[in-house]
Amino acid sequence: MVSKKQEALHLKGVQGLIDIIHNDLSGELEKTTGELIDERRFALEELGSEISDDAQIEYSQVLPSLKMQEELQVSRQDIKDSLSKMKDRPYFGAVTIQDDDEPEEEKLYIGLNSLKDPSTNDLIIYDWRTPIASTYYASHLGRVDYEVPAVGMQSVDVKERIQLVIENGQLLDVFDSELYIGDDALQHLLVDTAKDKMKSIVTTIQEDQNRIIRQNSAQDLLVLGPPGSGKTSIAMQRIAYLLYLHRHKMNADNMLFITPNEMFGDYIAEVLPELGEASINAMTFYRLHDKLSRKYEFEALFQHIERLRTATDTTAFELKSSRKLLDAINDHVAHLSDSGIKFRTIKIKDEPFATSEELTALFYEKFKDSPIDSRLKKIQVELWPRYKEVLNKAIKERTKALKKVTSYIGTDAELEKQAVQEKTKQFRIVKNYIKQLEFVNIEKLYLDILKQLDPAVKQETLNALKNRQINYEDIAPLLLLTVKVKGLKREPGIQHLIIDEVQDYSPVQLAAISAVFSNARKTMLGDRHQLVHPVPAHALGSTALELTKSYRSTVEITEFTKSLIGNTVTESLGVHGEEVKQLSFKEFNDKLAGLDSESVAIIARDVAHVAEVAAKLPDVMLLSHDQYTFTKGKVVMPNYMSKGFEFTHVFILDYNLYDKKQDRFLLYTMASRATRHLYLVEADQ
Structure with missing residues (x-):
């Protein structure tokens, strides 16, 4: 039988230990901060304003030590801040287990962060993301299996599971619970989940949700479930879990949340900090249009939806969102090494700098033995000396013209500098054209593919491009072609993607996302039935983890x-x-x-x-x-x-x-x- 009185005494004891650790850390911080300031001041005073070669060498040897001490100081401050928060709610549950190799039962308290007793080095609170804490989220007593990464499956006997409602440092209630949502404990916590922003569900994670959160990150994951099944919340807890699991090789900057609208990033912004992790970046698919040419006007998602709601013919949209188009793009790109690539003539002041015929000859003749992206890089190398030659010639001509001005407008050096600035700015467009491989005509490649599939759709798209307009459904295929052909616009630093409302994405959109974030594994969440688009074109596979319970x-x-x-x-x-x-x-x-x-x-x-x-x-x-x-x-x-x-x-x-x-x-x-x-x-x- 759970004793609220005993749990209240245990809570007081833990809070007392937190106070001791906090006070010791505060004193250490105060002392080491003073020492760091003195070391910095001493180093600057010793070196003075004139830094000799010997002093530079000496200072370069001191700097790494100072930097390490400062990083340690920041870490101590983070721990101190974490302890301050922990005192209000050190843990939210406990599980009593018995290991086959141990004669006595052990009671583990589960919280947002781990806490060690500095005198014994024993864990007195277990972070909810530790492998053993998974036993707390099982929906039954008795034998429970849990996985330890790099070790394998382990098994213990769960004797008791309790949930503790602690707010502002006070124990309000204790529930003997098997963590079924109908339990009084969870109903108490789920009186109304609709607050101003999303909150963590770490205290109410269910067994099926826990299984998804702790899934292996080495493969893509598709999670489908009805409204209120906790899909987005699961995604946020999964991010926190992966950051904990891979903390030595991944941080928040290596993750990205692709959201259904611009507000959603703000809506979920408080969840990870609540779990002790930094927020990850969030963006919509639409914002990927920034990787395409800025000379076009791009249709936003809301404009796209409202246009299709009144459209009498949706043939073009259906084609551009189909697996058929994706297959055609992949097939077309596969054959570009032999034929089909399109180039634009590069011009400077309406004068040809490199013609499309010349670029085609370089691609299919001079560099024909290299892969596509290597050929384009070699063309870049071929064009750079020519660009510099033309730029230098223009600078000389402009300098000469300035020097012919009869009135005084500056010294020769000032006139030369002016000429360099003017011409460098004027030629910047050409420089970026070469750098970004804009001489590759991606739009023409796209039109060629559409012509093969549906000439009428190709003509409709051509008319829009002539008017500098790109519809929402054209962003994905153009982006996919840009990445696959040019080899540019990739984001290799992103290691994990969360894609919410995945049922709204077409096969072409998902392929474009995969191409841009080529190093990333994906956690995708959706519901086959939550559809607001007038012409659904989702690409949900049949292999998915299905949730069937709605809690909200x-x-x-x-x-x-x-x-x-x-x-x-x-x-x-x-x-x-x-x-x-x-x-x-x-x-x-x-x-x-x-x-x-x-x-x-x-x-x-x-x-x-x-x-x-x-x-x-x-x-x-x-x-x-x-x-x-x-x-x-x-x-x-x-x-x-x-x-x-x-x-x-x-x-x-x-x-x-x-x-x-x-x-x-x-x-x-x-x-x-x-x-x-x-x-x-x-x-x-």
């Missing part, structure tokens, strides 16, 4: 969302709440006016509808497609922007105008944003 919303909301798509698989494990309600627009206005909550979503049809609704409602905020900061309060957003977020109250406007069959997946996505209250609002008459 009330049972009533989850059952409603299931009814929209005929889902009989998802198991609702949330709390009970009020039924889904239908409201007139007037009732919606009255309800909204009396609602005191900072987690309210008013979901409109599109950007125009958002503006129309916002003009009628006081004290609401608009969420736009290019907004980078997640805003809490009463927010109005177009339906396709609601993905990934969760809100306590959700109002779906114009619900009666949706086609319940054609729009069932869109309605399912919107309705599942609600955690506690869902309202279906009729159109304003």
Whole structure:
């Protein structure tokens, strides 16, 4: 039987130890900081302003030692800060185990970070990411297996598992739990998950979620599950786990989260710091268009969705998002070593610098025995001396012209410097053209591939390119060709990618992502049914880890969302709440006016509808497609922007105008944003 009194005494003891370690570390920090300052001051005073060769050698020998001491100082400060946070909640659970080789049971306390007793060097708190802590997340007592990296599977007998609710250093409750979501402990923690931003789920990780979080990082991982199954939260805990597991060869800068919209990075920004890790960078797929030529105007995702919703013919989009196009691109690139590459003539002031015919001859004749990317690099090497020669000639001519000016405009040296600056700036475009291999006509290659597949789509695309327009669905194939042909624009430093809402990505988009981040393994998360795009073109494989339990919303909301798509698989494990309600627009206005909550979503049809609704409602905020900061309060957003977020109250406007069959997946996505209250609002008459 779990004793709350005994656990409270244990907590006091641990907090006392934390205080001792914290105070000792504070004193050590104060002392070593003073010593470091003195060493720096002494080194500077000894060297003075005039640094002789001998002094330089001496100083170069001192610097590494100072740098090491400063890094150690930073590490001590980080530990001190961590201890300050740890005192408020040192741990959140405990598991009592018995090893076959040990006669006595051992009780392990599980927290966000490990803590050692400095007098014995024994661990008194285990980081939740340690292998043995995995036993805490098993859903049963008795025999539990867990994996130790580089060692293999281990087995222990789990005798007891308890969950401790600790806030601000006070033990509020203790639960004897087998970590099923219906337990009182977890229901206590999941009263309402919809806060202003996403939080860590480390204290409520379930066995199936734990298994995914700790999956081997040496292979790509696809996780599918319904709304509220914790997919995004799992991704964040998995990032923290991988950073812990590979802490000597990977840090936050080696990871990237590809998010469904610009706000999502801010929405998830607090999770990793809460777990003691630095936040990783986040970006949308659309931002990869920065790797393409800036002479074009690129269609944003929201423009793309709204265009296709009113389009009478979606043939071009379907082709450009298909496996058929991906296969054609790969096949075309494979044959470029023999024929088919297209070059642009490089010009300087309308004069040919290198013609397309000349570049073709270099590629297919002079350098024909080298791989494609090597041939292009060799062409670069061939062009650089010519570029420098032309630049130097232009500088000399400009210098000569300046010197002929009859009035005084500077000394000869100043005029030469002016000429260099002017011509270097003027020729910078040509320099970058060569450096970025812009003489390779990627757009023409793309058009050639489209012509083979559908001449009408090719012509439509050509017309857009002539108008300097690139549609959203053209970004991926152009980017893929750029990387595969030029060998540029790769991001080798990224070792792991998290791709959320992966069902929204076409085969071509996923291939482009893989090409850019060629060294990265991927954790991909999605739901086959959460679709807001009017013409779905996802590339989900059949091999996936499937989650079937939904924890987030009330049972009533989850059952409603299931009814929209005929889902009989998802198991609702949330709390009970009020039924889904239908409201007139007037009732919606009255309800909204009396609602005191900072987690309210008013979901409109599109950007125009958002503006129309916002003009009628006081004290609401608009969420736009290019907004980078997640805003809490009463927010109005177009339906396709609601993905990934969760809100306590959700109002779906114009619900009666949706086609319940054609729009069932869109309605399912919107309705599942609600955690506690869902309202279906009729159109304003």
